[in-house]
Amino acid sequence: MRPAVVIPVKSFTMAKGRLADTLTPRQREDLARTCAETVIRAAAPLPAYVVCSDDDVASWAVSVGAHVVHCTTPGLDVAVAAGRTAIAAEGFDHIIVAHADLPLAESLAHVAREGIVTMVTDRxxxxxxxxxxxxxxSFTTAYGPGSLDxxxxxxEACGLAYETIEDASLSLDLDTADDLSELERRRKDNS
Known part of the structure; x- marks a missing residue:
């Protein structure tokens, strides 16, 4: 099995819009960049492919050692499909898709399992x-509300076995003020 990690990344200046009532634009930009860097580090030793439409994100991705896949069509499923095509062309046979807003990510390689679909749930x-x-x-992604189901x-439609993984370091994504509070709580618990 030859897995690669695909990380769709929005423009840092546009990311985390749902936190606009909690964080300043600069804080949201810094948070998005810091989380994405954490996810790229968690991808190692596997290669990381950042899918983006933003030139600044592309330059940043190269600077942190990631490959870049340009995708100008909006949508998470479209970005994943672009990443899938790119890594297949490079000879990889398994994909790990990771959101870029996982502030506690430590490792991603353990998620790939030969011949099956694995999913790490949110909290x-x-x-x-x-x-x-x-x-x-023939598995295709279906992100949006209720994406786990x-x-x-x-x-099941593809006849593939699947496994749901609970991983505390990957379960927290940052979309709301409550998520930020949970991040602070977890950091205090670990200190």
Whole structure:
């Protein structure tokens, strides 16, 4: 199995819009960049491919050692499809898709399992923060509300076995003020 990590990354200046009532634009930009750097470090030793439409993000990705896949069409599923095509062309046979807003990410390689779909849930057991599947399969992503259930149905429709993984370091994504409070709580608990 030859996995690669695909990380869709929005423009840092536009990211984290749902936190506009809590953080300044500069704070949101810094948070988005810091989280994305954390996720890229967690990808190691696997190669990381950043999918983006923003030239500043592309330059940043190269500066931190990631490959860049340009995708100007909006949408998370479209970005993942672009990343999937790019890594398949490079000879990889398994994809790990990781959101760029996982501030506690430590490792991603353990998510890939030979021949099956694996999903790391968000802390609400609704979303899919990390997703892995074999490239040769007909599996397609289905991000959005209820993506965990969507991905389970997609795996079943393809006849693929699947596994849901609970991983505290990957379960927290930062979308709301409550998520920021949870991050602070976890950091205090670990200090």
């Amino acid at each position: 609400h057991n609704d979303g899919t923060n990390v997703l892995s599947f074999p490239l040769a399969s 969507n991905h389970i149905r997609a795996a």
